[in-house]
């Protein structure tokens with residue numbers, strides 16, 4: 001692992017892991033061992049409660065090294081695992097611990113995620129509000145669980161439409177409208193992924209000054225492993241907490257311009273303003289109690305939590321982590337994806353059907369230029385977290401699962 005940057009040395013990271021089932025798979029356990037050992041070897045120190053109470057004065061460090069150690073100059077980390085608790089409650093508890101405990105960062109590290117230990121200091125060095133390591137979903141077709149809206153408004157000419165990278169034609173396609181059949185709230189339009197930043201420009205006036213409309217959820221598309229990954233940092237609109245580092249100040253501080261169309265679509269703001277202007281404060285209280293909170297995206301997560309709207313909420317549809325991303329975006333928080341990383345996911349093993357085997361045999365052969373078949377390696381074992389089960393004991397690793 002590279003030497004820690006000055007910035008990483010100042011970090012105090014809560015590694016936060018909801019664990020509803022109160023158990024870990026051996027794959028995850030081995031990965032935790034690997035992380036803890038590699039982090040400690042690289043100069044990051046696990047904290048103990050005692051150290052915390054003493055103002056970090058003696059983190060869990062060998063006696064002999066204590067005197068030389070400047071705790072202010074040491075990346076400190078602590079695992080927190082919350083078991084047998086619904087995931088949004090668990091996350092809210094952990095967010096609260098991070099805020100009150102003076103942690104600089106939260107590494108959301110799900111209990112079915114695997115990461116390379118070096119990702120933590122790398123993520124800190126990116127110095128952004130939120131950074132996600134891309135990962136596949138648990139179920140076939142294992143889509144990348146990081147999304148970005150494909151709806152844009154041109155700041156120069158007011159054009160509004162959709163820019164998608166079409167898998168079939170391998171080109172950016174422009175749509176003026178996104179098909180939206182009655183009652184169908186799921187993904188519509190062509191099978192496509194978001195275009196990369198250098199492919200985004202206004203089809204009407206060629207301007208590159210476009211605003212990405214993250215309110216438009218039907219325009220969200222999953223990143224593509226082939227088209228969007230391995231190109232450094234990419235601004236995105238949502239993703240799971242699988243392996244996501246956030247600055248704790250994202251929960252407590254205001255970001256950028258507060259309010260405006262990014263916080264609330266103008267037509268929705270109009271409805272809320274009408275309500276607020278015509279209701280007395282006691283009527284608003286009744287409204288909030290019986291009908292749900294009147295939204296106010298100028299509040300920070302911390303303020304909302306104080307007012308009884310937790311850091312994490314379970315939405316009517318979707319998941320608590322994606323919903324948190326949307327709330328964060330509306331509060332002016334930027335979300336990034338380091339597309340050079342990849343955090344494998346403990347999958348749901350599918351029933352291996354005849355179709356799977358047929359596909360495997362098809363994938364096993366590629367056609368050469370002259371039409372003859374050439375056998376290709378199905379799975380290339382790489383010396384990274386891409387291959388977690390290798391049939392050997394790796395002397396260079398502390399955790400082996402064979």
Ligand SMILES: [Zn+2]
Pocket residue numbers: 154155156157158159202203204205206207
């Ligand atoms: Zn334009």
